[in-house]
Amino acid sequence: MQKVTLNNGKEMPVLGLGLYKLTDEAATITAISAAANAGYRLFDTASAYKNEELVGKAIARLSVPREELFITTKVWNNAQRLGDIEGAFSRSLERLRLDYVDLYLIHWPVPGCYAGTWRALERFLADGRAKAIGVSNFEIRHLEELRKVSGIVPAVNQIENHPLWYQQELIEYCRDNGIQVQAYAPLARGAYLDNDVMCVLGTKYAHTPAQVGLRWAVQKGLCVIPKSQDPERIRGNARIFDFEIEDEDMAIIDTLNQNYRAASIPEDLRDIQF
Numbered sequence: 001m002q003k004v005t006l007n008n009g010k011e012m013p014v015l016g017l018g019l020y021k022l023t024d025e026a027a028t029i030t031a032i033s034a035a036a037n038a039g040y041r042l043f044d045t046a047s048a049y050k051n052e053e054l055v056g057k058a059i060a061r062l063s064v065p066r067e068e069l070f071i072t073t074k075v076w077n078n079a080q081r082l083g084d085i086e087g088a089f090s091r092s093l094e095r096l097r098l099d100y101v102d103l104y105l106i107h108w109p110v111p112g113c114y115a116g117t118w119r120a121l122e123r124f125l126a127d128g129r130a131k132a133i134g135v136s137n138f139e140i141r142h143l144e145e146l147r148k149v150s151g152i153v154p155a156v157n158q159i160e161n162h163p164l165w166y167q168q169e170l171i172e173y174c175r176d177n178g179i180q181v182q183a184y185a186p187l188a189r190g191a192y193l194d195n196d197v198m199c200v201l202g203t204k205y206a207h208t209p210a211q212v213g214l215r216w217a218v219q220k221g222l223c224v225i226p227k228s229q230d231p232e233r234i235r236g237n238a239r240i241f242d243f244e245i246e247d248e249d250m251a252i253i254d255t256l257n258q259n260y261r262a263a264s265i266p267e268d269l270r271d272i273q274f
């Protein structure tokens with residue numbers, strides 16, 4: 001599995017398994033086990049996914065040593081509003097049966113809260129319970145705000161990105177500031193998989209449109225966390241390191257952008273302009 005080195009020196013796999021919507025015990029155990037067998041080491045959950053307990057159970061059954069795994073979880077908006085970041089983090093660790101996570105993220109930039117939340121995450125980094133800390137759904141203005149209050153630059157910004165929503169300006173800002181972008185919903189939840197251009201390119205490269213979309217992101221220097229609970233798709237989504245998309249085809253995929261948001265903004269942040 002290819003890795004990137006984050007701005008604090010820690011390595012992170014380029015590919016991981018997204019775990020949103022996986023709340024069935026048997027399905028979660030099957031998915032995580034299939035992924036581990038296919039070479040995945042990164043698993044992405046969040047307290048908001050309400051599956052940390054299942055994820056903890058599933059990873060405890062793996063024969064992969066803990067130090068080879070990369071577990072990400074996130075602090076949700078209610079904990080930020082209550083200022084209960086320590087409580088939320090302790091409960092996540094307990095549910096996951098872990099004494100540390102590899103990456104702890106602020107799930108959304110809750111206005112008026114996220115700078116304070118970041119200071120709490122800095123403490124988890126200092127005491128070793130989070131090996132890296134980062135953010136999610138942060139735009140340039142949120143990252144600039146953090147820069148004013150903290151000397152610690154987020155290691156990761158996890159954002160929605162795929163051929164139908166290519167967040168070029170934000171990605172370039174992150175690259176210039178040492179923040180690794182990790183693309184969520186990298187399959188746009190299926191929205192581009194029957195796109196004519198992606199199908200033609202799939203045929204050209206003898207890979208599926210899903211693999212072409214994931215490969216496009218990886219060639220742009222992004223990490224990707226496609227979700228699947230189907231072992232066959234989990235294996236297929238990992239087969240993205242055995243081909244290279246030519247520059248002119250990368251440029252063609254860039255033109256598919258239509259700022260299409262596949263994931264929804266949470267109810268409690270709907271009125272906020274992102």
Ligand SMILES: NC(=O)c1ccc[n+]([C@@H]2O[C@H](COP(=O)([O-])OP(=O)(O)OC[C@H]3O[C@@H](n4cnc5c(N)ncnc54)[C@H](OP(=O)(O)O)[C@@H]3O)[C@@H](O)[C@H]2O)c1
Nearest residue numbers: 018019020044136184185186187188189210226227228229
């Ligand atoms: N930070 C955030 O705010 C945020 C927001 C959204 C998501 N995320 C993270 O990012 C992960 C991925 O995003 P996502 O789950 O929203 O969307 P996604 O990975 O773009 O798409 C997942 C959907 O595509 C299907 N799928 C997977 N592989 C496929 C393939 N090869 N061919 C056809 N269909 C396929 C899956 O169904 P099957 O399971 O049936 O295969 C599922 O319905 C999440 O699970 C979560 O960990 C983070």
